Amino acid sequence: MYPFEGLFSLLVLSLVLETQALTPTHHLTTTDVARLQTLLSQPFTDLKSAYYSVVGLSKLGISVADAATCRFIKSNLDPSSVESLFFAAEASQALPGCEIPVSNDTRDLLLATVSEDSTASQIHQSVSALSSLGLPLASQEVVSALKARISKEDNVLTIILALQTASRLSQQAELGEILEEIEDLAARLDDLGGVYLQFEEGLEATALFVSAAYALSDHVDMEPPLKEDQVIQLVNSIFSKKSWDSLSEAFSVASAAESLSNNRFHVPVIVSAQGPAAISHSQPFLRLQVTNVLCKPLSSASVLVESATATSSKSAILSQAPFTLRDGVFELNFMASQPASGYYQFSVAIAGDSRFVANHVELKVKVSTRVSINNMDLSVVDKDQSIGPKTTRVEYPAKAKASFMADSHQIFAMTFQLVDETTGVELTPHQTFVRLHNQKTGQEVVFVAEPDSKNLYKFELDTTERKTEFDSISGTYALYLMVGDATLENPILWNVADVVLKFLDEEAPSTIQAKTLYTPKPEIQHLFREPEKKPPTVVSNAFTALVLSPFLLLLILWFKLGANISNFTLSPSTVLFHIGHAAMLGLMYVYWTHLNMFQTLKYLAIIGSFTFLAGNRMLAQKAVKRYTTQSHSTAPHREVQSTKERDIDA
């Protein structure tokens, strides 16, 4: 089931995509073309830059008729270099009345370069030079050399140069295989988001590809295998960059622009509205500029509005209405069809030449109007409606003479209508606000006025309901009406009347505080953690004495038990041990007061190992002494036992 669903959605998607043709999102404007021209008109330093400038400008349709340029070319020409000959030949071809002298050696050099061993760029340069200088060349040899070159080096630039070279050869040569390269190369373009189509080698390669492909296609009179969408994507890629880093980049863009404007098969059309696409009674004409990629107007085109529908109601206003050409701009009087204000979707078709690409354009046009306020009625109504309302009518832009009073028993009400000034049609703009501004305190409260089903705007202010917005501050409030919308030419800010509001006094704040949103807040005092309360020193001292008292008890008990101090041998190890041990206890005290763990461990290691050695010695001596006394005590014991046994035996 799922594969079929997938196929179905794919089919629908492809149908949808086909019906929506691409239109160029990036194109050169007249300022961009002027910038390109300025860049190419820079004074040139060498033959290569002269070539780019002269030939580039000729592609833009500007001819450089300058004797100084011709002299420059002739003086910088190096007849032993194929590249130099190429630049000179091409440049002189673009300059009228400039001839490069050719010698037999030159001709032989150029002919010899046409071989499989030369690079594609060398072949291209020699063939172009030969062709521009009017020298004969063997097309078939060139074709075979190119084919061999392409099979050896399969990169994009080589093939582009091959295409360029092939366009200079005679039409009788077998250019079919080279022509097929256009399709292969087109397959190598990277599609970026469906908008751009370019080589990863960059802008220059893409632009050179376009000019080479169209040059060759025109030469053999066969339509290049590029779909319309691909052409538009190429236009987007090439003309998205509006300032160029190098002369060669500018040259490639100029060549691409020229070939896209003047080839026999595809001419992309650029449609743009002159100024914002907005129409009003003061400006009833919708003006469109229809040009080619070089910003030259297409005078042979005929522009037609296929349909114009309102975006909100989807009703068609116009169908098949033609634009008239005036001063190179196509214009249409849309206001003549009396459209209501709002946005309209225009579908425009450009006909007149079968080569036009992207000749269906969708435009969003805004129709604006002026608004006027009718029947502005202000009244104060009692809540219990015992007293009838007194309505006051105010005319824009005047202000009501008397101010209105409303307290907790009354409701202040306002009704009005917004209509189109010219047609009288009721309007519902996006912004209809009622603003109450207290001049004394600077407070302002804004409410929205809502239209009812008959498009009559109503606003009611109940003082008891709304007292929180007003902070229960009584006083005189100036009432403003604000009307605005994107399709309104005259937004309105109208001080309609003054309203005195009375709130119940006990709820009013004692001091009127201005809304202190951006004033500094009270400083936060950080409270450090309070140290805990310590017990009085007397108590601590008493308990310290108490805790130390058992030590006295211990000394007394030991004395009573008869501690064996007499056995204290004054051998060096014993003395050293006791000193070391005392030192360790002292170190503990010093650790408590001064040191950290690392220092203590360091000292402890030193003192400890010393104490350990001394102590080991001392204890060993003690052990020896103990064994000897034990053996002395056990030996007579055994003798006594044996005599006892003998007695028993006997």
Next chain:
Amino acid sequence: MSNSVFSVISRFVEEYRSSTPNKLKMIDAYLLYILLTGVFQFLYCVLVGTFPFNSFLSGFISCVGSFILAVCLRIQINPQNKRDFLTVSPERAFADFLFAHTVLHLVVVNFVG
């Protein structure tokens, strides 16, 4: 009932006085000293408060640790237990006692603050 308890206690005391060697009695005195010190520290904590709680803990643990180590020393030195500690001589027990005390005091002094 109390009679029998009293007689048991007096017999115990009499046996203790007569049969325990002097060395063990010295250690028992030391144990009593440690015990009293610990009790007095606890008393302070209960009566006055746990203000420097880490100090109280380190002091109390010092007493507890010392008590345990002294008990271990007493067990190991007791000649009646000689069969259980064939590899450990009394000198070795005393050396262990000193080493363990060093480590205990290091920790205690670190914690007392």
